[in-house]
Amino acid sequence: MEEIFCDILIAGGGNAALSAAITAAEKGHSVIVADRAPYHMRGGNTRHTRNLRAMHNNPTNIMSDSYKEDEYYEDLIRVTEGNTNEKLAHLTIQKSAELTDWLFDKGIKFQPALGGTLSLGRTNAFFLGGGRAMLNALYRTAIRLKVKCLCDTEVLKLNIIDNKFKSAVLKENDIETKINAKAFIIASGGFQGNESWMKEAWGDISKNFLIRGTPYNTGGLIREMLDNNAIQIGKANQCHAVAIDARAPKYDGGITSRLDAVPFGIVVNKDGDRFYDEGEDFWPKRYAIWGRLIASQPEQIGYCIVDSKSINSFMPSVFPAIQADDIKSLANIVNLDPKNLNRTVNNFNDSIVEGDFNHTILDNCYTKNINVPKTHWARKIDTAPFYLWPLRPGITFTYLGLKVNENAEVEIKNLTIGDGNIFAAGETMAGNVLGKGYLAGIGMTIGTVFGRLAGEGASNYVSS
């Protein structure tokens, strides 16, 4: 087997990996980045992202008003219900303030928040063209800094002696190369692309989950590190899950499969019954809970139904809605029991208390005397044609990963912190900060912050 040497080996090819690579290369180290995906699919889930959440005390040219540390922290505590490492959470938030300048310097272009951005213009910085354009710029910068960027290349068989990384095997098209590096950074994502691990975490129901991002994140290195005494963070069934169009591809459906029709109508399960208050809250809370709600229904499927009053009130869907002139016909198209669905809709319609419909506030349109209430935006579903979308749980990324310290160093049993030469960044360690729930754009923030920290940590280790 051919053998090569470098200072720092990085597994993964997304935002976290490249932020680490650029940071280390700027300090003069030789860096190899190995991405499992082929060239056109490079960059992991970064390819599907659009923005990052950044703290700022004053308006910037891309974000309005201010978004201060306290508010950011409160938001994080709210969504995670305290499942976070306080120290790392504060570090992430503080460091997020530098990110847009740092990325701009690496060639990333930002844009003002526009129409399809779901009102995140204050808290989030948007990449012009989204994550793939951001990746293109990061790769250009990395290559200019002489980082060796490999595609179609998997990192396997870690050789860890006395808790220190010595070498690994790079596999490209069945050709294996031994690579010796002084430090190792794992930035190769979660395990949501690993069907058997997902089944282990969720049981049989995971077969009905769709993976919104790259199929290449299968968690092989997380498992290998755990087998090598790394300390685990996060639970296997914690992840960012949303309700998406059931007709989306199994992998890589990305942003387009999102659907925000839920508050405008009702959602029923396989039996044609409603099961949760569709008018409970605004996006993003709504967005964050519906994936799990549908995962807990029979056969992990839901059906969102609206009538023609609402059809133009939300962003168009990637697949056309299923359409019929009466509820029974709609039920027949998707093999729901027509009588039951009709009864559900009639019961819902009979329970409506008319109010002034306004989807921008928690309005006074609600239901009365019904088992599953709808507390806002409740309007009768009575104006043909009727529209339906099937929904499935869509997994963005998993939170189980490697415990790290504030230098992004992976914590290993029996190894003094500060002595290690293995670092982690991105979704591989996001669970340290995000143990539960989701906050839009924070995945990219964690990736860039810890990518840079891992790059620095590895550089310092190599230099010492």
Add this chain to the structure above:
Amino acid sequence: MSLVDLLETGNVDTFSKARRNMEICNACRYCEGYCAVFPAMERRRLFSSSDLMHLSNLCHNCQGCYHACQYAPPHEYGINIPEVFSTIRVETYKQYAWPNQLSLMFNKGGLIASVAVAVSIGLILFLCLYFIQNDTFFGIHLNEGAFYKIVPYNIMVLVPSAISIFAILSISISTKRFWNDVNQSNIKIKFSYIKTAISDVLTLKHLSGRSHGCNDISDKFTQWRRFHHQFTMYGFMLCFASTSVATIYDHFLNLQAPYAYMSIPVLLGTIGGILLSIGSTGLLIIKWKSDPEPQAIKTLGLDYGFLFLLKGVAETGLLLLIFRETSAMGALLAIHLGFVLALFLLLPYSKFVHGIYRFIALIINASETQKDHLQN
């Protein structure tokens, strides 16, 4: 059946691909910061033939959306807006060409341009050598009216006039028909729309990427295409101005070419020729080097053909200026006029028409953007 219906019927696959691309893009919207096409798309939910024709002609082919796309091939969605819109643009040029029988010329743009040049030069050389003495043709002519010694005055006036009148007629008919079909919402043209559209053209706003440029060749952001396009456009306009001033000199002031190097027509022509030469050469190189994936094969011949004609006109004109006092003047004049003749003969059936259709798309875009502002 209207022309736009025929356009879709004749290109069912392309239009259904474009429509599906737009539906997917409209559920994503990551590219809305790039250009005018995506905000225009967001104003729509359904995409008629006419909408797709409008959006295609509004697209400046900057390719930013292709390089940014998470759904570009080999993703199963296979989104490739620059490619599908370029194809629709060429089909638009063909559908709206008048007389429509000549639209076949769009199919083999490069070949047609080459043949037209060869035939025009051949014809002029043949006529010159047949009708005038060899020693006149290869002689040195320095005085006023020197060019008319080679090509007689009547021909120099009648042939271009006839060709120009035909080109104007043909393009006007195409423009009128295109406007009727693309303007489905019955916009009444306002001065402010035209003003915005002209400013968009003069600055090539939609190929500027808000100042940092576009993905001309790869995912790198540059201003090369914008600058070279503007060199070409302003060069062409200066050459046109030069010819117009020369016509006035000749017919109204009774001053005959060749004019002095520092005279207005020669100055305009020289600067215009240099700009046109740099611009067309640059655009040819950019076209040749750029990533083939977002390009439509169908359009390449047309692009190369038109750029070749412009480059030929500019450079033979400059050569004629340099060598006009030598015995090569006769031959150079014939070659230059051959290029000019070919360019103007092909004008209504060349890439030139993109300017017309894009200008109309910009007017419609201006009306939609101004209405948005009023509503907000």
